[in-house]
Amino acid sequence: MSRIILKLSGEALAGENDGSVRNARGAVKLYDEAVIAGIAAQVKKLHDAGHQIGVVTGGGNIWRGRTGDEIHRVKSDQIGMLATVMNCLYVSEIFRGAGLRTEVMTPFVCGAFTELFSRDRAVRCLEEGTVVFFAGGTGHPYFSTDTGIVLRAVEVDADMILMAKNVDGVYDSDPAKNPAAKRYDRLTYEEVVEQNLQAIDMTSTVLARENNMEMRIFALQEENSIIHAAEGSFTGTTITTRK
Secondary structure (H helix, E strand, O other): OOEEEEEEOHHHHHOOOOOOOEOOOOOEOOOOHHHHHHHHHHHHHHHHOOOEEEEEEOOOOOOOOOOEOOEOHHHHHHHHHHHHHHHHHHHHHHHHHOOOOEEEEEOOOOOOOOEEOOHHHHHHHHHOOOEEEEOOOOOOOOOOHHHHHHHHHHHOOOOEEEEEEOOOOEEOOOOOOOOOOOEEOEEEHHHHHHOOOOOOOHHHHHHHHHOOOEEEEEEOOOOOHHHHHHHOOOOEEEEEOOO
16 A cells, blocks of 8 residues: 555646637536546546545646736736646546545635645545545745645655656657657656756755655556556656665
8 A cells, every 4th residue: 555646737637628629518628528537447446456645736727827917927826726726626526426535625725615735634534545636736826736746745745656747757858859759767856957857847856855755757648557657567757866
């Protein structure tokens, strides 16, 4: 049994929707229901196998960070935090439909929508088999969702972070632009910094390194990718403090 924190990007939740797909009422579809149902099914299998699971979502399907004359960076980041709350509320309901108990926690008060984050309450929920959604990032601007996930993982004494992305690991260059790009199977956080690989932002890299937090980066699209990543038999990159 292990305690896992799973990161899902907002883009992953949207699936193939690119803003041009609309529902029957003409509103832009923010979610790919089939993709999220598949995620829920995998998480259910891990849960039933005895793993404790927390989830962090990005908000990119709703809001991408914007700065400039039209909006201040602080306000942009606050909107992004609220986007992750919306995503967590939606995904948690899909998880409940799959037979999982869920709790959504935020670092700021959201009325009756969420619970205010508490390390003790979060750990208790995890130990009781509840899937805990950590929404709202760190609650402060200028920090990415990556920093939020590492912070929560450290706070609840997680064993590993699973980063589900659109690319199957960390490469030495952009594989979309360079067909000869090399994927790393294993890296240390020092190598990530020294080679400026930009797998995750610098703040979260340092925080993960200082707290010896293992991170596994993989492509969500691959079949049973979350289960394989949790079990260690996956295609992707493992980042640790030491090789």
